[in-house]
Amino acid sequence: MQLSAEEIASHRSTSSCWLVLDFKVWDVTSYLNEHPGGAAVLLENAGCDATAELRKVHSMDILSYLPKEAFLGTIDDAVLAALPIGGAPAESTGALETERSKELPHISSIVVPNDFEAAANAVMPLKSLTYVLSSSHDGSAILANLESWRAIRFRPRILHDVGIVDPRSTILGTASAFPFYVSPMGQLGRGHPVAEIGLVRALARRGVHGVLSTESTAKVEEVAAAFLDEKKKLAGEQKGAGGDGNRPEAQLHFQLYIPADRAIAIQRIRRARATGVFRSIWVTVDTPVLGKRSADRKLQAAEALAASPELAAHAERAGFGLLAHAGSSQFNSSLTWEDLKWIKEEWGGPVVLKGVQAAEDVALAMRFGVDGVLLSNHGGRQMHDAPDALTTLLEIRTYYPGLVDRLDVFVDGGCRDGADVLKAVSLGAKAVGIGRPFFYALAAYGEKGVERCLDIFSDELVTGMRLAGMKSLDEARPERVNPSRLLRDIWRPEKSRL
Ligand code: HEM
Numbered sequence: 001m002q003l004s005a006e007e008i009a010s011h012r013s014t015s016s017c018w019l020v021l022d023f024k025v026w027d028v029t030s031y032l033n034e035h036p037g038g039a040a041v042l043l044e045n046a047g048c049d050a051t052a053e054l055r056k057v058h059s060m061d062i063l064s065y066l067p068k069e070a071f072l073g074t075i076d077d078a079v080l081a082a083l084p085i086g087g088a089p090a091e092s093t094g095a096l097e098t099e100r101s102k103e104l105p106h107i108s109s110i111v112v113p114n115d116f117e118a119a120a121n122a123v124m125p126l127k128s129l130t131y132v133l134s135s136s137h138d139g140s141a142i143l144a145n146l147e148s149w150r151a152i153r154f155r156p157r158i159l160h161d162v163g164i165v166d167p168r169s170t171i172l173g174t175a176s177a178f179p180f181y182v183s184p185m186g187q188l189g190r191g192h193p194v195a196e197i198g199l200v201r202a203l204a205r206r207g208v209h210g211v212l213s214t215e216s217t218a219k220v221e222e223v224a225a226a227f228l229d230e231k232k233k234l235a236g237e238q239k240g241a242g243g244d245g246n247r248p249e250a251q252l253h254f255q256l257y258i259p260a261d262r263a264i265a266i267q268r269i270r271r272a273r274a275t276g277v278f279r280s281i282w283v284t285v286d287t288p289v290l291g292k293r294s295a296d297r298k299l300q301a302a303e304a305l306a307a308s309p310e311l312a313a314h315a316e317r318a319g320f321g322l323l324a325h326a327g328s329s330q331f332n333s334s335l336t337w338e339d340l341k342w343i344k345e346e347w348g349g350p351v352v353l354k355g356v357q358a359a360e361d362v363a364l365a366m367r368f369g370v371d372g373v374l375l376s377n378h379g380g381r382q383m384h385d386a387p388d389a390l391t392t393l394l395e396i397r398t399y400y401p402g403l404v405d406r407l408d409v410f411v412d413g414g415c416r417d418g419a420d421v422l423k424a425v426s427l428g429a430k431a432v433g434i435g436r437p438f439f440y441a442l443a444a445y446g447e448k449g450v451e452r453c454l455d456i457f458s459d460e461l462v463t464g465m466r467l468a469g470m471k472s473l474d475e476a477r478p479e480r481v482n483p484s485r486l487l488r489d490i491w492r493p494e495k496s497r498l
Pocket residue numbers: 019028035036037038041042045050053054057058062063064065066087088127130131186187215296330
């Protein structure tokens with residue numbers, strides 16, 4: 001017998017919290033403390049049909065994080081119709097709220113990547129905005145990321161014909177229009193309803209690579225299909241217009257979080273592979289647990305306080321660091337180098353490790369046969385006081401000379417200027433990942449915003465090549481930049497060798 005609407009609607013507390021999602025009833029009581037989005041959003045939707053609310057943030061795949069016993073049964077149309085519809089908790093009005101302009105600038109006034117952040121400020125709900133700008137602890141790693149790019153200077157060469165420059169590159173052996181790509185970011189639906197679908201359409205139109213997050217709002221199959229459709233449409237248009245045979249095509253890659261349950265990881269890999277769209281898999285290795293994102297936690301506490309005294313008391317009892325101590329279903333904190341074997345076998349194509357932060361681990365990655373490493377501190381969201389990627393790149397050059405030529409090395413974190421991409425390439429990186437500016441661009445202007453952001457980065461890159469005196473990326477060599485300031489700060493072993 002199916003559950004009645006009255007029964008479902010009565011489970012609205014921290015001691016019993018049920019949600020209806022896509023005609024299925026779930027008991028999420030044990031997940032209240034674990035939910036990275038906080039307990040308040042779940043309680044706000046308790047006893048309700050939360051399907052539409054969940055879809056704004058997650059795909060239904062997220063339900064795989066719930067224990068099997070959490071599933072209580074299925075309901076029909078009549079029961080669903082009798083249930084209240086869930087909603088978002090009231091927006092917190094923190095200090096930031098009062099400082100924000102509510103006017104979205106015209107897209108033509110967006111000139112540099114950082115302009116998108118100000119624009120997104122005008123349209124994004126405070127909680128989503130906080131999710132994007134959030135970093136761990138007091139933000140030391142994100143600040144270091146931003147500063148690292150400024151610490152390297154160009155050494156421009158003059159009187160070199162740069163009338164025509166060629167910014168084309170390769171990523172894992174596949175042609176790329178530029179040596180940058182869009183980094184994987186979860187929950188793009190919190191920025192704009194077109195979410196990842198809008199992002200990949202824009203990538204297809206501009207011929208740029210992108211990495212899709214495991215935590216996407218849209219399902220991996222939907223994203224892959226939208227990407228293929230857009231490419232097909234473009235191919236038709238180009239044929240009609242005489243074609244643009246020289247421009248590399250956009251490509252997608254898939255970012256993989258390995259959850260506690262290996263069966264879920266395998267299913268994710270197989271689903272991504274079955275689409276036939278993703279060129280490589282990027283396994284995120286800097287998340288044994290979620291970093292301490294202080295701003296998110298403060299907002300969640302404010303939300304709980306505003307929601308009810310009961311929830312506030314519950315949040316207090318749950319205490320800090322509960323997630324980190326108990327582990328969560330989202331991440332496998334026992335992952336080791338040995339796990340790469342089954343991951344590689346399941347995927348059967350190029351594998352990149354995302355989140356490498358020490359030169360020794362690049363040497364190990366090489367030994368374990370991965371195809372690439374992404375030097376990254378997750379945009380300052382995981383280990384605080386972690387090294388910025390450029391410093392790690394210099395560490396590799398210092399202690400393992402030649403290694404950067406033996407596998408693809410990528411960097412990300414804090415790049416907000418297309419010309420800066422050339423600094424990383426000069427030091428041996430294949431490409432630079434760019435995250436937040438694209439989230440903000442999508443949030444503020446949808447697909448058009450992503451296209452403009454890609455255009456701004458590529459325009460700055462090409463102008464940078466001309467000003468630095470580089471006709472092609474082959475001329476982006478170590479001697480074309482001065483990283484002395486960062487080099488002074490790189491890690492030194494106690495003995496002279498590793
Ligand atoms: C009931 C099943 C649910 C599960 C298993 C679940 C799981 C998760 C996970 C794993 C994350 C972290 C994602 C990341 O790191 O990118 C997350 C974040 C989040 N979830 Fe859920 N979620 C559920 C329901 C919901 C619902 C119903 C809502 C809203 C209506 C919601 C809103 C959010 C928000 C706002 C965040 C972002 C947290 C932040 O600001 O950092 N979730 N959820």
